[in-house]
Amino acid sequence: MPFPIQRLRRLRQNPAIRDIFRETVLRIDDLIYPLFVVPGTNVREELTSLPGNYHLSVDQLPREIAEITALGIQSVLLFGLPEWKDEIGSSAFQADGTVQRAIQTIKTYRPDLLVIADLCLCQYTSHGHCGVLKGCLIDNDVTLKILQQVALSYAKAGVDIIAPSDMMDGRVGAMRSILDANGFENLPILSYAAKYASAFYGPFREAADSAPQFGDRSTYQMDPANSDEAMREIASDIEEGADMIIIKPALSYLDILQRARQQFNIPAVAYNVSGEYAMVKAAAARGWVDGKRISLEILRSIKRAGASAIITYHAKEAAVWLREEGKYYG
Template sequence: MIEQKLRPRRMRITENIRAMVRETSLSVKDFVYPIFVVPGENVKEEIPSMPGCYHLSVDRAVELAREISCLGIPSVEVFGLPEYKDEIGSSAWDMNSPVQRAIKAIKAKVPELAIVGDVCLCQYTNHGHCGQLCGHYVDNDATLKLLQKVAVSQAEAGADIIAPSDMMDGRVAAIREALDEKGFANVSIMSYAVKYASGYYGPFRDAADSAPQFGDRRAYQMDPANSREAMKEVALDIAEGADIIMVKPALAYLDVVRQVRDSIHHPVAVYNVSGEYAMVKAAAANGWIDEKRIVLETLTSMKRAGADIIITYHAIDAAKWLKG
């Protein structure tokens, strides 16, 4: 009898063979590109800690949305800096604020794009926390009423998906109720169900001017050491009506992404956050890594872990690289 030699390398010999047996594919259709809108006109200012990302006035955001759509990216998520801040973040539901104006303008000019509205209060409050305060404590139930206003205002502006990122208990149910009561039953909810109190958010807080004025957010965002708790949060948000479940950050939590994917049948999103992006950009600028190779490998790892949707600041570059 002839002894068989096991040679997995046979399936790696040529690019065509590798492509035939490749288990995970990355597509431009997987991406959501985050944009940051600000007051003013003809504003395009690079965010220092996030090279290649910009603060954009509404008119320039529409220009970028057209470019994004032409690249085949199906969706944008809109964040914004308001013209004013107060104790409860009331500019977050002001229809004249940059976010609502940008959503409306993009929907009018680039209707094929799916628009995600981020629902949180941190960039709108003068204290930088994600809800209404009672002393130094974020009042969960009082905040829910404010989040309902934000969600409805974004739906009225034209958002297709509402994405609450505040981590208040019960916010998915509250937002679903408010949307349905106002006639927005077809607006879906992408819940930041598993959002960790992470050090990877630093550059975003510069971009959104949302750093807390005191303390931190560990009293409402999740402890990075916990994964069983993540599954509890996922189950609660699904029960409350979430249509899409998100894990944030992505790269340091791929084990959690896999656990979520294996336990639910809902679409799973990940947020490839600002710190992950900034580290790659800094290393590439110093010539330490091959940026294209690292980015595509990283994004593929998120798909391999189980993500259906990837929110990433690399989306524009990755779309160009994938098109070759």
């Protein structure tokens, strides 16, 4: 109908109308909070480039988990830093490794909290790449055997979901095979199916001590210019047994997220990565943006694009803001 019969502003004129007809609902339980677990005891060190986030030793996890669950957050994503590194990342699959002990501690303290463990070798290798090197390139198939051992060690520790982020070809199938063969056929795999070789990872690499010692990761992470290739990656991982997928990063790849949700009938998680978070925090600290409004706007845009859940360093503060609004969504 032509103006003035149709006035779209009628449904925006007060908060109650806006709330009831809002198309995109952001809930606290949509949020997955990353945790960086480190060796040692009594370690709680704020990350310089990720303010509000910390390096935590395993003994500090009960305190952190109590805070997280009190806010209504139901899921965490674990990253671990090892006590030692070598050429093949063998500390990643030790039964008493940092992530393995973190899983056991959290599940003992709060068995209802969903624990997802990121699975990659970059933090554990002396060279900082995500697999076993052959010259200056990763030996994909040898790396798969290491990744299998890590997956099995996480399963034995009691993890709820395994999230491989290495971007090796065939890794989902390799993990599915070893998990099934050892009685873990019901353990889901949340695959970083479309992980781009992005410049947005800088603060994370500092937090995880995982920057490559030479070169970059363009030979295994995706070219930011490509979208059709992302659909091929996702299709391949689903065929190999992935139960869910991750698109990473989120903001510059909302088109990939939306296309994946339209093309594949599978839950899709978006990773609101460290560089995206750090830019907001830096601008907010200088008074250039309203930190609360822009953070929630970003999270809603990711949900609007089709995210089933969002991995975000904003999770704790976003949960506080949503509670302040008097609801679990907004």
